[in-house]
Amino acid sequence: MLSDAGGGLSQGGGQGLGDAPLTIGGVLKEIQGLKDKFKSEDGEDEASPYHALEKATVLQECRAFNDSNVVTNNPKRCCQLITKLLHLLTQGETFTSSEVTDVFFGVTKLFQSKDHNLRRMMYLFIKEVAEATNPNDVIIVTSSLTKDMNSSEDLYRANSIRVLARIIDSAMLGAIERYVKQAINDKNAIVASSALVSGISLFNTSPDVVKRWNNEVQEALSSPNEMVQFHALALLYQAKQQDLLAVTKLVTQLTKGNTRSPLADLNAANARAAYQFLESSLRHKNEIVVYEAARAICHLPGVEMNDLSPAITVLQLFLSSPKPTLRFGAMRTLSDVAGTHPMAIVKCNEEMETLISDANRSIATLAITTLLKTGTEGSVDRLMKQISTFMNEIADEFKIIVVHAIRQLCLRYPQKHRVLVGFLATFLREEGGFDFKKAITDCIVELMSAIPDTKETSLFHLCDFIEDCEYTALSTQILHLVGALGPSTSAPARYIRFIYNRVILENAAVRAAAVSSLAKFAAKVPSLRPSITVLLKRSLADEDDEVRDRATVAIKLLASMPAAGDGEADAGGDENHQSEPVEEDALDGDAETSEAAHLMLDGLPMSFASLERAVGLYALSMQSGTAQAQPLLFSTLPVVEEHVPAPLTKGTSAASKPLAGAGGGFGGGDSRVAPTAASAPATADPTAELYKIPELAALGRVFRSTAPVPLTESETEYVVRCVKHIFDAHVVLDFSVHNTIADQMLTEASSEPELYSVVGSIPLPTLKYDQTGHCYVVLSRATEVAIEPVTFTCELHFKVVDCDPQSGEADEDAEGFPEEYPLEEVELSTSDFMAKVNVGDFRRSWEQMGPEGEVLEKFALQFRRLDEAVAGVLDFLGMQPCDGTAAIKPTGTSAGLPPPHTLHLSGVFVGSKPVLVRAQLAITQSNDTIGCVLKIAVRSDDPDVSRMVADCIR
Amino acid sequence: MGLFKKLATALGLSKYEARIVVVGLDNSGKTTLINNIKPKKASTFEVTPTVGFQVESFAKDNLNFTIFDMSGQSRYRELWGHYYREVQAIIFVLDCTERVRMCVAKEELDELLTHPDVSNSCTPILIFANKMDLPGALSAVDCMEQLDLQRISNKPWQIEASNALTGEGIDRGLEWLAEKLRGRK
Secondary structure, eight states: OHHHHHHHHHHHHHGGGSOOOOOHHHHHHHHHHHHHHHHHHOTTOOSOTTTTOOHHHHHHHGGGGGOHHHHHHOHHHHHHHHHHHHHHHHTTOOOOHHHHHHHHHHHHGGGGOOOHHHHHHHHHHHHHHTTTSOHHHHGGGHHHHHHHHTSSOHHHHHHHHHHHHHHOOHHHHHHHHHHHHHHHTOSSHHHHHHHHHHHHHHHTTOHHHHHTTHHHHHHHHTOSOHHHHHHHHHHHHHHHTTOHHHHHHHHHHHHHHTOOOTTTTTTGGGOTTHHHHHHHHTTOSSHHHHHHHHHHHHHSTTOOHHHHHHHHHHHHHHHTOSOHHHHHHHHHHHHHHHHHOHHHHGGGHHHHHHHTTOSSHHHHHHHHHHHHHHOOGGGHHHHHHHHHHHHTTSOHHHHHHHHHHHHHHHHHOGGGHHHHHHHHHHHHHSOOOHHHHHHHHHHHHHHHHHOGGGHHHHHHHHHHHHHTOOOHHHHHHHHHHHHHHGGGSSOTHHHHHHHHHHHHHSOHHHHHHHHHHHHHHHHHOGGGHHHHHHHHHHGGGOSSHHHHHHHHHHHHHHHHHHHHHHHHHHHOOGGGGGGOTTOOOTTSTTHHHHHHHHHHHHOOSSOHHHHHHHHHHHHHHHHTSOSOOOOOOGGGSOOOOOOOOOOHHHHHHHHHHHHHHHHHHHHTOTTSOOTHHHHSSOOOOHHHHHHHSHHHHTTOOEEEEOOOEEOSOTTSSEEEEEEEEEESSEEEEEEEEEEOOTTEEEEEEEEEEOOTTEEEEEOEEEEOTTOEEEEEEEEEOOTTSOOOOEEEOEEEEEEEEEBOTTTOOBOTTOOOEEEEEEOOOEEEOGGGGEEOOOOSOHHHHHHHHOSTTOEEEEEEEOOSSHHHHHHHHHHHHTOEEOTTTTSOOOOSOOSSOOOOEEEEEEEEETTTEEEEEEEEEEEEEETTEEEEEEEEEEEESSHHHHHHHHTTOO | OOHHHHHHHHHTOSSEEEEEEEEESTTSSHHHHHHHHSOGGGOOSOOOOOSSEEEEEEEETTEEEEEEEEOOSHHHHTTGGGGOTTOSEEEEEEETTOSTTHHHHHHHHHHHHHSHHHHTSOOOEEEEEEOTTSTTOOOHHHHHHHHTGGGOOSSOEEEEEOBTTTTBTHHHHHHHHHHHHHHHO
16 A cells, blocks of 8 residues: 555656656556557557457467567567556456466566666566466566666666565565665665665565664655655654654654655654644645644644644634645544534634535535534524525535534524424425435434424424335334324324325335324324224225234224223323323233233333343243243243443453453463353353252242352452342352363362351252353342341352363362362342333333332432442442433533433332332532432332332442 | 687677576576676676576677576476577586585486477587586586486587686687587577
């Protein structure tokens, strides 16, 4: 890559000197020249002389290379032949290996020629076919090239160095190293450049050798020729890439030396120390240098506002430059900066506004988006007008960028939502691809959840949109959304028309979605129920199965509803719909109806993945036969926790583990297997293991299994991890032991917690090397006593038996000796008894639970930041955050204390008792100590449980 | 009258192109030998093992010499074959102190002689029994017997004892070569 760029550059520099080194560009030019000549010679034959070349003919002609008379007296002809060959090669003609060899050796005979052009072509040819030819053959030109490298002709020297670098292997490099080193400081710029570029390409194969050239390259850096300087710097940079300090030094040195190459600062962005240099570069004559410097400053990690301002000033000037490239570059950099430091750019706003009407659409788009990021509330209207004029002229990708920018703006200035959402809606009706439309829809939906005021207008916009939406996926998504949100708007009846139109006009998938959406309206708004039922009945004759099925189910459910909903039908108040008693306890008398209605409204109470796991566990517990048969209901399904993406801390520890494991592997020799192997594979569901053991299965169904807790360091002799399985009345501690010692076998391993109510334990009979086994300890729990956090000290008891490391068999006469291995403490906290389960609608469930079993508490916590506090509370309680309340909304003002944050949590306590928690966290400040005040309200059916949960906070 | 003058006149050409390929086992003295033939100013003083081949072109008197100095290392020997085509003469250099490797030299010579570009032409072959100054060197006659040169019947050949460092014997060989080339003309 670099070498190619170098080639191009060197050609540019070489032209003045008359003997440009060989480059593809040069050859193309030559071919062009030849072509022109041919054209003028025989005018009637317009075709290219290289048109329809026969490979065989050319190869035949190439025999001429063997004739020394031709070579010496007719170099033109040879040149032409090579051009033909190269033409064939670039046209994708394949040569068999024998043909390549033949031609290659023919070409090598051209070394006898003294014609400069022919030599250049020959070098080029060798370079081009070097890869295709047998490496053993290519090496044959080494000596010849070495000789050329020492010749008095600069052309030969430059080119032979380049070719040599291409073909040489590291073993041969030693022999020529000296010459290349000399060449680096050659008087002739082309030779020096060639040597440097060769160095760059050689760096990939033998960096050590190239690094030894350091002194020479440093010297080349002060060469009067810019091209040499650039190449020298590129090589130096490559050599020192790994060493940040060296780069810094290099940059400092450059600052003093004031290099003249405009490209010399390309890599300066690496170190903070570069800033001074960059700033001085800002005052450079050459505008590219200035731009590069400004860009580098803007991209410096952790750059400060003050540091940015000179760069921004420069970029501001560029914005009004007559050169589009500069304008574009400056604009792009500014738009990057706008993401992090919008305030820094405000002063450029005026220039950017003029750029909106720039002829170059890319510049205009960038300007718009940047303006949207930096714009003040007052300028929004004006901007919107400008955007709408040019939106039609730009490509979809740019439109998407604009849409995202608008979304951000809207989040920042919620008051402006009417203008902005209206604006988005107009886009929605205009032409555009799927991605664009999807971006807008997503954007509107997001705004709806972020700014409740927009809900009704946005819904109408979306309904308008699906009137003629050609994308099924978007239509169904919107229909679902309308079904979910529509009934709670002020006038739900208005949406029915939109939805029913879909039933009439659209394809099957959309029709089905529309039918479900209608059904939701009917279920939630009793006043509309009769009319919707009529509409749904028409779908009973639909040609698509799915549509018919959905309609039938909906009608059936709706028919059964009025009984339950009669009372409310009169009240019919739209405000009342939320408290409608559709969600009764599933086990109640008329469970079937309400359960079904509930299903229709809310979908499944859990994700499909967790449902699958839950049913799987249910089946397992049934299979073990000891658990009493229970009907398969959602409420009786084993509790399955939502898979939350691993929090940051977990991620880092996982990342550090392999490193530690690798280190151990090196240090400890090969007798030990890095323990990561044990921890890496996803543990097969430990619960499933549990059900296989009859004694444990007899305890009933596992309520919850905690994540494994390591009880030893990850690199010890025996790696032990503990999983706590919570049963209704028991707790099983599942110790998984991994033996990492090759010549030992553990027998009768068991782990003994010192605990008051050990009911029984199941030891591990034997554990061979690199195996993992489980031993269990069963604890009984008095259900009537409140759960309190307890810690157990544990020890691993086992007998060590020497065994043959190869076979893994124990020595026959080995008795083994008992051994104890201390483990870290196992902590059984209240949160272990809590399963993270999401509830569909927190607010409604909260209302439903009622204040009977509520416990209110207030705590002062030691957190200094809100996000830490949220994470901490989640950790204490072990509950599932609802309604996205785990994420703290970013606040506009960084100064002052953040507003209090409300956290909604749900979970199921052991004994299948649902628990809901509302917590308000606020950062307070008194006498310079920042603390966190937590107000928590816990609701459950059982006040004792609520109390226990509240006590989890420590 | 110098040798090359003679050669030039013998060929009857003022600017005759003589393309010669020089082969032989490694460390037999090919590059040194060529250095000796070359005009002094063009010669390089330091001789390192040749990798692949080197082309030496120089004019001496009225003659344009193009000499392909092939590498003698075993891994490059198979590449010699690519350079036999359209050469006016082949020079084979022997290290006559290395008795043990005579058989290897014979093998390579056989290979050369059976090469299609060589076997059907009457390209003259000049063999230099080099390093004759060193103690224990085989004589030219011994070499001839070792290599079984007598069997070559379809082309002219000649063996000369030489010392590439001093140039002794080289002139005599080239004189013979010039004669043969004239004969072919």
